[in-house]
Amino acid sequence: xxxxxxxxxxxxxxxxxxxxxxxxxxxxxxxxxxxxxxxxxxxxxxxxxxxxxxxxxxxxxxxxxxxxxxxxxxxxxxxxxxxxxxxxxxxxxxxxxxxxxxxxxxxxxxxxxxxxxxxxxxxxxxxxxxxxxxxxxxxxxxxxxxxxxxxxxxxxxxxxxxxxxxxxxxxxxxxxxxxxxxxxxxxxxxxxxxxxxxxxxxxxxxxxxxxxxxxxxxxxxxxxxxxxxxxxxxxxxxxxxxxxxxxxxxxxxxxxxxxxxxxxxxxxxxxxxxxxxxxxxxxx
Numbered sequence: 001x002x003x004x005x006x007x008x009x010x011x012x013x014x015x016x017x018x019x020x021x022x023x024x025x026x027x028x029x030x031x032x033x034x035x036x037x038x039x040x041x042x043x044x045x046x047x048x049x050x051x052x053x054x055x056x057x058x059x060x061x062x063x064x065x066x067x068x069x070x071x072x073x074x075x076x077x078x079x080x081x082x083x084x085x086x087x088x089x090x091x092x093x094x095x096x097x098x099x100x101x102x103x104x105x106x107x108x109x110x111x112x113x114x115x116x117x118x119x120x121x122x123x124x125x126x127x128x129x130x131x132x133x134x135x136x137x138x139x140x141x142x143x144x145x146x147x148x149x150x151x152x153x154x155x156x157x158x159x160x161x162x163x164x165x166x167x168x169x170x171x172x173x174x175x176x177x178x179x180x181x182x183x184x185x186x187x188x189x190x191x192x193x194x195x196x197x198x199x200x201x202x203x204x205x206x207x208x209x210x211x212x213x214x215x216x217x218x219x220x221x222x223x224x225x226x227x228x229x230x231x232x233x234x235x236x237x238x239x240x241x242x243x244x245x246x247x248x249x250x251x252x253x254x255x256x257x258x259x260x261x262x263x264x265x266x267x268x269x270x271x272x273x274x275x276x277x278x279x280x281x282x283x284x
Contacts, residue, residue, distance in 0.1 A: 011241040014252040017053030019270035021255060022277035023248040024202045025083075025121070025156060025182045025230035026057050029069040032234045032245050039072045046079055049248035053270070055079055056277065056284045057248050058230075060121055060156065060182075062087035064103060067110050074115035081281055083118030083156055084110045088125045091140040092133035100136075104143060111151055117281040119148035120156025121182050124169070127160045138169060145173045154178040154280045156202075163190050175199065178280050183232050184218065191218035195226055200276065202228035205238030205246060208257045216261050224264070224272040228280075229254055 028045060029037050049057065059074065060083040061067030067084035074082040084107055086094065094100040111119055122144035124137050148155040155176045159166045163186050170179070181194055184201040194201055201222050207215050219227075229251055231237075237246035238253040259269045278284075 011237075011244050011247075011250060013048065013052055013249055014256075016051065017252050017255060017270050018267045019274060020050075020053045020055040021229060021251065021270050021273045022281075023049065023054050023057040023231050023233075023251050024180070024228040024277060025060055025204075026233045026248055027062070027066070027235075028057070028059055028073065028233065028248075029061070029066055030234055039069065039076050042073055042077060042080075045247055045249075046077055049251070050079065052249050052252050054248045054251045056081075058083055058118060058156075058277075058281065060118065061085070062121060063090050064106055067107060071110055071113060071116060079284060080115075081118070081284060082110075082113075082116045083120045084116055085118075085120045085122040085144055085156075086140060087121060088123055088137045088140065088158060089128050092129055092136055095136045100140075108147060111147060111153060117154060118156050119144050119151070119153045120180070121158040122155070123158035124162035124166050125158060125160040126162045126165075134165075138165065141166075141169050142173050145170070145176065148176045149174075154180060156180045156182045158182060159185065167193060170197075180228065180280065183230065183236065185215070186218060187214040188217040188221050191221050195222060198226070200226045200228055200280065202230045203254065203258060204230050204232045205236045205242070205250070205254050207261070208239040208254060209242065210239075219258060219261050224262070224269065225276060227258070227269075227272060228276055229258065229273055 059070045061070035070082035074080045180200045183204045233246040259266045
């Protein structure tokens with residue numbers, strides 16, 4: 001049975017996946033409606049995801065409150081591991097206020113905790129930050145790369161309108177042995193470059209969008225052993241629910257779309273996605 005939109009527009013749970021997979025990148029602390037979210041609120045969200053075959057998630061914090069939330073969630077729920085970093089859009093403001101070094105110190109302390117498996121999301125964002133903020137973003141990206149290598153954590157990268165500079169910084173600094181391009185947004189040429197370097201590519205609900213032909217071409221050229229799937233919830237909800245609040249329970253829609261593009265059976269892709277995540281982050 002295939003899920004169809006309801007008249008009210010509320011997402012209907014998709015058919016369960018045959019083999020459980022990992023939501024590689026989610027922000028369960030963020031509400032699109034602006035409501036406060038607590039760690040206690042995550043139980044039903046995680047249970048709904050597990051019911052359709054998404055039994056593990058990487059909860060990512062983008063600022064200090066988000067990083068602490070991610071750590072608390074990972075401590076509370078066995079199906080959650082944490083990622084912590086200062087998002088590139090956070091960095092210019094912290095630098096301007098003189099708070100950046102203190103924020104780095106807190107991120108480094110949190111990143112050393114056992115339930116934190118990811119340094120990220122870090123990287124570059126030239127969409128919201130203008131040219132004046134780019135030097136400090138690049139400095140921060142380099143700091144996070146070094147942190148991931150020192151602590152032996154997987155690096156998750158945010159890249160928006162900054163493909164060339166992201167790849168250049170990684171080449172200059174030397175990427176960690178486990179590097180993930182979160183919510184991959186490049187075309188096939190960039191995907192080939194990332195694959196040649198051994199980076200993992202994580203695809204979100206954007207791969208289901210009608211206009212995303214170049215992204216699907218990028219996916220088609222990525223080997224199974226370098227693939228991941230994510231929500232980036234509460235955003236980037238896959239078709240047919242685009243515009244609604246995204247949750248890990250909608251990952252099966254993206255997985256099935258990916259399998260169609262790749263021309264592989266859904267169980268084959270699910271097995272690869274699960275094994276890749278466990279290889280990157282260890283057992284949950």
